[in-house]
Amino acid sequence: METIYQRMGAEELAAAIAALEAEVAEVTAKGLKLDMARGKPSPEQVAISRPLLDVLSSSADLMDEGVDCSNYGCFEGIPSARRLAGSFLGVPAGQTIVLGSSSLNIMQSVLVHYWEKGVPGYTPWRKLESVKFLCPVPGYDRHFGLTQDLGIENIPVRMTPTGPDMDEVERLVAEDSSIKGMFCVPKYSNPTGITYSDETVRRLATMKCAAPDFRIVWDNAYCVHDLTDHGDKLLNIHDVALEAGNEDRVLEFASTSKITFPGAGVAFFGSSFANMAEVSRTLQVGLISANKLNQLAHARFLPTMDALHAHMAKHAEFLRPRFALVQEKLRDGLGETGCATWTNPNGGYFVSFDSQPGSAKRIVALCLQMGVKLTPAGATWPYGIDPEDTNIRIAPTYPSLEELGAALDILVLATKLVCAQLASEERA
Amino acid sequence: METIYQRMGAEELAAAIAALEAEVAEVTAKGLKLDMARGKPSPEQVAISRPLLDVLSSSADLMDEGVDCSNYGCFEGIPSARRLAGSFLGVPAGQTIVLGSSSLNIMQSVLVHYWEKGVPGYTPWRKLESVKFLCPVPGYDRHFGLTQDLGIENIPVRMTPTGPDMDEVERLVAEDSSIKGMFCVPKYSNPTGITYSDETVRRLATMKCAAPDFRIVWDNAYCVHDLTDHGDKLLNIHDVALEAGNEDRVLEFASTSKITFPGAGVAFFGSSFANMAEVSRTLQVGLISANKLNQLAHARFLPTMDALHAHMAKHAEFLRPRFALVQEKLRDGLGETGCATWTNPNGGYFVSFDSQPGSAKRIVALCLQMGVKLTPAGATWPYGIDPEDTNIRIAPTYPSLEELGAALDILVLATKLVCAQLASEERA
Structure with missing residues (x-):
């Protein structure tokens, strides 16, 4: 798939890169600290299981x-x-x-x-x-x-x-x-x-x-x-x-x-x-x-399995808006760019994100520079070696919605800049 | 160490064996079911830790x-x-x-x-x-x-x-x-x-x-x-x-x-x-x-270690009379016989019991016949092979005092009969 950056003329591409670099500099200056690396539930989500701690007591059978x-x-x-x-x-x-x-x-x-x-x-x-x-x-x-x-x-x-x-x-x-x-x-x-x-x-x-x-x-x-x-x-x-x-x-x-x-x-x-x-x-x-x-x-x-499913429905309340936000932010930010594809699962804890060949490590590094921690690129492959260097695992469950939104904006920005840079490097 | 049975004359020994065999038959007929094999605390002893189950609850930090x-x-x-x-x-x-x-x-x-x-x-x-x-x-x-x-x-x-x-x-x-x-x-x-x-x-x-x-x-x-x-x-x-x-x-x-x-x-x-x-x-x-x-x-x-030691003192309340009973029953039953030696520990969960060479397996089997389950003879050695066949592990912690007393009486009886039989077989 061709990206919008590959289709740009040389001047247009240089201008796009300059604009994206300026945005990156601005975000970097904020000194954010966001984490989208961990496949674990948020503290609020975990709290729904607290009644489990009351099940056994000193007088229990x-x-x-x-x-x-x-x-x-x-x-x-x-x-x-x-x-x-x-x-x-x-x-x-x-x-x-x-x-x-x-x-x-x-x-x-x-x-x-x-x-x-x-x-x-x-x-x-x-x-x-x-x-x-x-x-x-x-x-x-x-x-x-x-x-x-x-x-x-x-x-x-x-x-x-x-x-x-x-x-x-x-x-x-x-x-x-x-x-x-x-x-x-x-x-x-x-x-x-x-x-x-x-x-x-x-x-x-x-x-x-x-x-x-x-x-x-x-x-x-x-x-x-x-x-x-x-x-x-x-x-x-x-x-x-x-x-x-x-x-x-x-x-x-x-x-x-x-x-x-x-x-x-x-x-x-x-x-x-x-x-x-x-x-x-x-x-x-x-x-x-x-x-x-x-x-x-x-x-x-x-x-019973009914009790279990009722409990899982409570978990889903926390997860649904996060997964929806991932789709929204990626679609809005990258949908027309040709820079990436991503999955849209009906459950689980992750979204798989694929960008251009040779981009994943650079995107993860650039996100980190802007204060967003992602699962290391390559982690989804044996020995940590993703041969095409495209895949990034998005773990949207732990951050708050606000933090997640900010982290996804940064992922979008990083993806765009890296893809623009790759398009420029291709021509050099 | 020479046993009383080895020192007996032939007739005296035969009479002793007959008397012991009669006792064994009588006990066997009772159809007891006692267990002195397990190195685990009694249910009453375990219950002292039940307050642990109240430490965490749904509202806990x-x-x-x-x-x-x-x-x-x-x-x-x-x-x-x-x-x-x-x-x-x-x-x-x-x-x-x-x-x-x-x-x-x-x-x-x-x-x-x-x-x-x-x-x-x-x-x-x-x-x-x-x-x-x-x-x-x-x-x-x-x-x-x-x-x-x-x-x-x-x-x-x-x-x-x-x-x-x-x-x-x-x-x-x-x-x-x-x-x-x-x-x-x-x-x-x-x-x-x-x-x-x-x-x-x-x-x-x-x-x-x-x-x-x-x-x-x-x-x-x-x-x-x-x-x-x-x-x-x-x-x-x-x-x-x-x-x-x-x-x-x-x-x-x-x-x-x-x-x-x-x-x-x-x-x-x-x-x-x-x-x-x-x-x-x-x-x-x-x-x-x-x-x-x-x-x-x-x-x-x-x-704190103080809290821990206070808790362990409660455990000891259950264990002390059981360990004392082991010493009392073995001393009273076997002390003058030369048939066995045993340890008298200041803690832990076991007493080690050694009888005559070639006796442990027979004693354990005879106890089982009389309704008392012991740790298998040999278990205390690698590959289950006690070369002299002397050692039996006594686990006095799980049974009630009453059951433990009955089980120890049976162990004493079995030890005496097996040692008497060994003395008789030596002469044959």
């Missing part, structure tokens, strides 16, 4: 269907929390484990398990010459960090409007048995906000893999995080995989970190019976039981 | 010295909880990390870190032909399980009344560079209840190790768990190691699991600055932040 939540035991999690986990993940409650606050932490433990011990009957991944993981891009940097930390090679695969490029995924996994797995955030994917289509889910669950020990890390982090009543619908991958005889392929994760208190919720893991038993043997070596009192508080605070 | 405990961030733990951790571990607060509920879980992560990446400048342990760990015996089975799970070889070292046999420890670590570490429960050791002498602590902190990347897992699980006001005193190993230039050697752990709620407390890790930074790099790959709300509740519930 601390038993959950025969399990004493105040003492050791029950590694797999308490019954009522496992039912909640089952509803979340779309697997039977008996195929779930409820652990501490971090699903990322469970993912790390599970990947270390396969790395050290492997799938029964196959070589542990650490003993193989090469182990690779598919990483949909733009994607979640902390996922890519898990595999990178173990020395697993991260292979980027492009996201499309219906999920990862499945032709490419199928081609890769069919021919390369060193590809042992893939990360997926199937609903409101981080950062695109895209939800995988039914066809994508079906193809992931049924595709032929050269590696019999291929595993999908299905991080359903935003499964109930709709902005409106008309949220995206995600096909249940467990059901499809089970029908295809591939139920061991899918490792499902979720947590309540963006439902109740970030970092202080409960996390869920679900998979086939065989996987649960196998992985639990390693997890249990290092854990007698997780915090069952927190599980109990959560299960009582969110006793 | 959720800030801790500038840290918002209700949102992401602050991987290392909140300031007030780190101060508590520092007091616990005897290291500066800035050299601690406060994480989720399980110190065992942190130990596993730290060992996996050294296994995968090693100490900077040295070969990762997984790449070495042989890696060994010293395991004081009798000791804690879950420690031994951590290393066993990674394929590290566990080498038993005898406990003495002043801690591990230091002559043996020094000899082994000086000559074998594949010995990369050692487990220690330095105060009220599990299961002996022994506290390491000052000399033992000094020798551990200063001994010459062939492996420059030797690490001590210093699990101070029972550091404040005194039965009386005159508890054992443990020398601060961090100070001694620091002075000797060995501060990187010691990895200190503790948790509040036996202070507040088992499995729902907070866990502490402390070491040198270099170790903390190094290990944190791996831990942070899989954890944004731990449950800071639980940290906040704990820091407010136990704001």
Whole structure:
């Protein structure tokens, strides 16, 4: 796509750059301090979960269907929390484990398990010459960090409007048995906000893999995080995989970190019976039981999916105007410029923003100069390397609307100046 | 030591066995169901921590010295909880990390870190032909399980009344560079209840190790768990190691699991600055932040070491009569028989019981027949193999006094019958 700056004559472009530079100088002089980098809810939004802190008190019944939540035991999690986990993940409650606050932490433990011990009957991944993981891009940097930390090679695969490029995924996994797995955030994917289509889910669950020990890390982090009543619908991958005889392929994760208190919720893991038993043997070596009192508080605070959805509707009240403001500011500021494209998700925590090739790092740096912190350019790619240098993750949830508006104005300004400069450099 | 049964004449011994067998038959017929296997507090004891559940409520201030405990961030733990951790571990607060509920879980992560990446400048342990760990015996089975799970070889070292046999420890670590570490429960050791002498602590902190990347897992699980006001005193190993230039050697752990709620407390890790930074790099790959709300509740519930000791004094009220009953029942039942010896600790959760060689498994099995569940014989040794088959871990904390008395009577009876049978078999 050609930008308005590329279409300008030389003098017009020089004048545009001078005007934009003057604007940048003016904004820089203000010494602002704004943050659009963090995928976390605002303090006001978090406060809606405060009643959770009243659920348990010194006089509360601390038993959950025969399990004493105040003492050791029950590694797999308490019954009522496992039912909640089952509803979340779309697997039977008996195929779930409820652990501490971090699903990322469970993912790390599970990947270390396969790395050290492997799938029964196959070589542990650490003993193989090469182990690779598919990483949909733009994607979640902390996922890519898990595999990178173990020395697993991260292979980027492009996201499309219906999920990862499945032709490419199928081609890769069919021919390369060193590809042992893939990360997926199937609903409101981080950062695109895209939800995988039914066809994508079906193809992931049924595709032929050269590696019999291929595993999908299905991080359903935003499964109930709709902005409106008309949220995206995600096909249940467990059901499809089970029908295809591939139920061991899918490792499902979720947590309540963006439902109740970030970092202080409960996390869920679900998979086939065989996987649960196998992985639990390693997890249990290092854990007698997780915090069952927190599980109990959560299960009582969110006793049904209806209660959960009602709670999520309160979250959406805070998120909707922020996401709307992103669309408004970008459309008004950049809509006619050809400088950028961006996603318009129905839920989740992010908007993915793509500008001209070679622009993202410069835009992020220029924003920082003007007092706006963004997620580092490249963060959405394995090893922090976005080959075209186009992608920026916008995290609109934490700032106030006023701060967000100011930050977006600055992003617009930075994008315009960098694109104008690129157009000028092209000619030089 | 000769038992009374070994000193008996043949007829006297046969009569004694017949009488004991009759007693066993009588008890077996009662169909009791008693449990002396679990190192956990009784429900009544746990209940003293219930006021902790009132500390945070929907109207509480959720800030801790500038840290918002209700949102992401602050991987290392909140300031007030780190101060508590520092007091616990005897290291500066800035050299601690406060994480989720399980110190065992942190130990596993730290060992996996050294296994995968090693100490900077040295070969990762997984790449070495042989890696060994010293395991004081009798000791804690879950420690031994951590290393066993990674394929590290566990080498038993005898406990003495002043801690591990230091002559043996020094000899082994000086000559074998594949010995990369050692487990220690330095105060009220599990299961002996022994506290390491000052000399033992000094020798551990200063001994010459062939492996420059030797690490001590210093699990101070029972550091404040005194039965009386005159508890054992443990020398601060961090100070001694620091002075000797060995501060990187010691990895200190503790948790509040036996202070507040088992499995729902907070866990502490402390070491040198270099170790903390190094290990944190791996831990942070899989954890944004731990449950800071639980940290906040704990820091407010136990704001000072005085408050903590007052709380521990309440715990001791429950434990003291149970530990006294163990001594009374064993002394009255076995004191004159020569059949067994046992420890008499000033704190902790266990009593270590040693009977005749070749007797422990039979005693445990016979107790089970009479309705008393004990920790499996052998559990206190690596791989579950007690070479002399003498050691049984007594866990007196969970049952009521009445149940505990009945269980101890049965242990006495089983010990006597098995020792009488052994005396008879010796002659055959």
